[in-house]
Amino acid sequence: MTVAHIILLKVKPSLTEDQAQDILKAVASLHEQLPGVIESVHLGINFSARSKGFTHGFTMIFKDRAALETYDKSAQHIKVVQETIRPNIDDLICLDYDIADYSIPRL
Secondary structure: OOEEEEEEEEEOOOOOHHHHHHHHHHHHHHHHHOOOOEEEEEEEEOOOOOOOOOOEEEEEEEOOHHHHHHHHHOHHHHHHHHHHHHHHEEEEEEEEEEOOOOOOOOO
């Protein structure tokens, strides 16, 4: 079953927008670094007043839970998390779920 991996970030207020964009670019680069593991990646900056302080986010789509696990344990992912994400954020929320059969469009 296809899996969605959603991450919301609260970047540190001291970061410039260019520095915050560098975080998203590092995440996007994982798609090419892990060919066949990540189906797609979608990234952006929050514009909602209901975000509870979360400023940036991304969604990755994986073909199944095994692919998500491969990604999660990969050296490339761990490096981005340890060197680029964690030092530059105040908080993070992760939500992983199996995409329901009745989702539109069906992935």
